[in-house]
Amino acid sequence: MNICIGSDHAGYQLKEKIKNYLQNKGYIVLDEGTNTPESVDYPDFAHRVAQQVLTSKDTQGILICGTGNGISIAANKHKGIRAAVCWNTEVAKLAKQHNNANIISLPARFITEKQAIDILDAFFMAVFEGGRHQNRINKIDIC
Ligand code: RB5
Numbered sequence: 001m002n003i004c005i006g007s008d009h010a011g012y013q014l015k016e017k018i019k020n021y022l023q024n025k026g027y028i029v030l031d032e033g034t035n036t037p038e039s040v041d042y043p044d045f046a047h048r049v050a051q052q053v054l055t056s057k058d059t060q061g062i063l064i065c066g067t068g069n070g071i072s073i074a075a076n077k078h079k080g081i082r083a084a085v086c087w088n089t090e091v092a093k094l095a096k097q098h099n100n101a102n103i104i105s106l107p108a109r110f111i112t113e114k115q116a117i118d119i120l121d122a123f124f125m126a127v128f129e130g131g132r133h134q135n136r137i138n139k140i141d142i143c
Contacts, residue, residue: 001124002059004052006032006045008071011064011108013037014116018062021117030059046074050081053102061103062120068107075103079141087111089122096126098133 003022007015012034022029032048034040042065053061061083065071068085075083083103084095087110095101104123106116 002028002030002056003062004030004032004049004056004059005062005064006034006049006071007064007108008034008042008045008066009037009039010066011071011106014106014108014113015062015064017113018064018116018120022120030056042071043074046071046083047078049103050075050078050083054078054080060124063103063105064108065105066107066109068105068110072103072105075105079143082137082140086119086123088115089118092119092123093126096123097129100128100133100137 005015005019019029019031030052033045046063049061049063053059063071063075072083072085075081081103082099082101083105084099084101085105086092086095087107092104
């Protein structure tokens with residue numbers, strides 16, 4: 001599995017730490033920016049990561065902004081993207097088990113680096129349960 005990561009300025013520092021952690025674990029990480037702490041617009045990075053997740057094989061996404069909300073709202077405009085804001089390990093596990101989220105969105109201003117790493121580990125170790133959850137996912141797209 002490959003990982004595509006992106007953030008706005010509020011998530012930039014956490015993105016750099018997470019990228020380092022994941023690369024040390026052996027993941028191939030494609031970084032879509034931002035690459036400085038200067039103020040940027042989160043949709044630009046949400047759209048880049050969403051495109052990669054939709055078009056690259058075996059690729060999951062990580063998005064980070066201050067709250068995790070704006071950047072996931074933008075990513076979820078792409079048909080086929082299921083971006084889930086996750087603030088603890090249990091929510092992250094369920095985002096994969098029940099929602100088959102293909103992007104995890106983190107609130108950089110509300111979690112520590114250690115929490116972020118625990119959340120990502122929980123997300124990437126979890127397995128989609130299918131069954132009734134697949135039926136529900138099939139009803140998400142409306143056009
Ligand atoms: C940037 O200040 C902040 O608005 C952004 O990171 C995010 O929290 C938006 O949802």
